[in-house]
Amino acid sequence: MLGLLRRGRIVAFLLLVILSGTVLACDVGGLFGGAEVPTVVIERPPSDVQVSVGDAVPIHATATDSTGVTRVELLVDGTVQASEASPVVQGQPSFSVVLRWQTSVKGSFRLAVRAYNASGGVGESEPITIVVTDTGARPGATPTGPSPTVPGPQATEPGPPPSPSAPEPTQPGPPPATATVPPPPPTNTPVPPSPTATTPSGPCLPTKVTDVNVGGHxxxxxxxxxxxxxxxxxxxxxxxxxxxxxxxxxxxxxxxxxxxxxxxxxxxxxxxxxxxxxxxxx
CATH class of the missing domain: 2.40.10 (Thrombin, subunit H)
Known part of the structure; x- marks a missing residue:
């Protein structure tokens, strides 16, 4: 009876070891198995770049995967804004795309690119930040200013006084002498002053008008x-x-x-x- 009991314990212990080995093998397979996911890199623009409202910002990215990349998506704050499928149905080992994002409001936005491979794996790039600022006026807007003042007619200078007439003789006598009219008095015309050279007070240097933020160096x-x-x-x-x-x-x-x-x-x-x-x- 003692021998049978010990043999039963040995059989039970061996069965427990076999079951544990099976579970361990399953767990190890789960730890070291799993599908490969694509590697995604945003090449440009760099993070923290500034653009204006209304700009169509191009996002250059490349996704790689040994099983083949089938599709990529552009995410803005977690929402898909653009996508492009691979022209090869089974996918490509390397897939470079340019996804465009149309800005509409100002603020700071988080962008990432997600890629899918032929095995169903999903990979995502490191995110970048793009700052959207207020847009300026479009070309063609010319500032208006006050209309120039039209000069009026110039005053006409008076001419020389009329010549006095000769006196009439009141009684017969010798013919009167011919009256000589004196020349008109000279007109006092002011002589313009001669130009005087003005020495500048200091060196001629450009003057700063304003700053224009272009969002980079x-x-x-x-x-x-x-x-x-x-x-x-x-x-x-x-x-x-x-x-x-x-x-x-x-x-x-x-x-x-x-x-x-x-x-x-x-x-x-x-x-x-x-x-x-x-x-x-x-």
Whole structure:
């Protein structure tokens, strides 16, 4: 009886060990298994960049996954604002997109890009912050001022006095002598003073009028007519300023892939093209 009892305990202990090993194997599979998710990176614009209300902001992003990226989405404060599907049905190992966000109100917004792979995995980029400010007046608004005063007619200077007539003889006699009319008195015309050279009180220096916030570090400036083009050193963008009211009216993306910055800008008046020099950071 004692031998049977011990044998039963041994069998029960072996069964418990087998069951524990099965559960442990399932748990280990759950720990080390799981589907791969895409890796997503927002290449530009950089975080904390400033734009104006009404701008269409391009978001450049790249998603990679060994099973193939099938779709990407742009999220603004957690809400999907734009999406693009891969032209390859089974997905691509690397999928680069430009998703545009149309700004409508001012404020600070959190943007992220989400990607889906062919296995159903979902990956999301690190978020960036974009600050939207008040928009300025569009080009064409010309400030009006008071109308110039039209000068009136000038006064006519009086001419010389009339010549006195000769006296009539009252009785016969010798013919009267011819009266000589004296010349008119000279007109006193003031002589304008000679110009005097004025010595300036100090050196001729430019005077600051106002500050224009372009939302980044300005690196180069080009001027054409009333428009001023400012290249940003910390972003691949060119800001357009209306010189009539000193406001930012548009944001131009250089469209250069990778981490490159606008380092200089020139306007070609004959062709109407803007040439931007780009600099790779690091």
């Amino acid at each position: 300005p690196k180069g400036v080009a001027v054409h007519g009333q428009m001023v083009y400012v290249a940003l050193h910390n972003a691949p963008m060119v800001k357009v300023i209306n010189a009539n009211n000193n406001t930012v009216v548009d944001t131009l993306d250089t469209g250069v892939p990778g981490n490159k910055q606008a380092n200089g800008v020139v306007y070609h008046s004959t062709s109407g093209l803007i040439y931007v020099a780009n600099k790779t950071d690091g």
